[in-house]
Amino acid sequence: MNQPSIYVDADACPVKEEAIKVAERHGLVVTFVSNGGLRPSRDPMIRNVVVSKGADAADDWIVETAHPNDIVVTADIPLAARSVTLGAHVLGPTGRPFTPETIGMAVAMRDLKQHLRETGESKGYNASFAPADRSRFLAELDRLCRRALNAAPSTDDGHGG
Numbered sequence: 560m561n562q563p564s565i566y567v568d569a570d571a572c573p574v575k576e577e578a579i580k581v582a583e584r585h586g587l588v589v590t591f592v593s594n595g596g597l598r599p600s601r602d603p604m605i606r607n608v609v610v611s612k613g614a615d616a617a618d619d620w621i622v623e624t625a626h627p628n629d630i631v632v633t634a635d636i637p638l639a640a641r642s643v644t645l646g647a648h649v650l651g652p653t654g655r656p657f658t659p660e661t662i663g664m665a666v667a668m669r670d671l672k673q674h675l676r677e678t679g680e681s682k683g684y685n686a687s688f689a690p691a692d693r694s695r696f697l698a699e700l701d702r703l704c705r706r707a708l709n710a711a712p713s714t715d716d717g718h719g720g
Contacts, residue, residue: 561712564626568618574652578632629648633649
């Protein structure tokens, strides 16, 4: 199967419906990976995978299953870094793409913020999720789907489809 897939790190993901909407538009399978609590779907293009409650179980499943040119949606920086290394297109729920050029800085900022929280120099408040984040996510996921589909090896034999 040469068609790219979308994998969503679904625990606490605020853009599940948006991912479904964009995946449907492009005819792509979307797989939600979670520790539980996913709403079942009868749509064959939507898959739910429930993993064990281990700390990185969902991350490990995604990295072991995704292929180069697949799309991974996550706010988890270590998972984003592993997915970028894999050759996947990686997008945060705010519409921020993680690329080979940007992932190093994202990891460094995460580590710095974690250090500041641990030393008490930062309270660690996360910015709230805004409507602009949702629309940026929709536009960026649409762009990544097009890019992944264009990069996918063609199965066209020249006789039309």
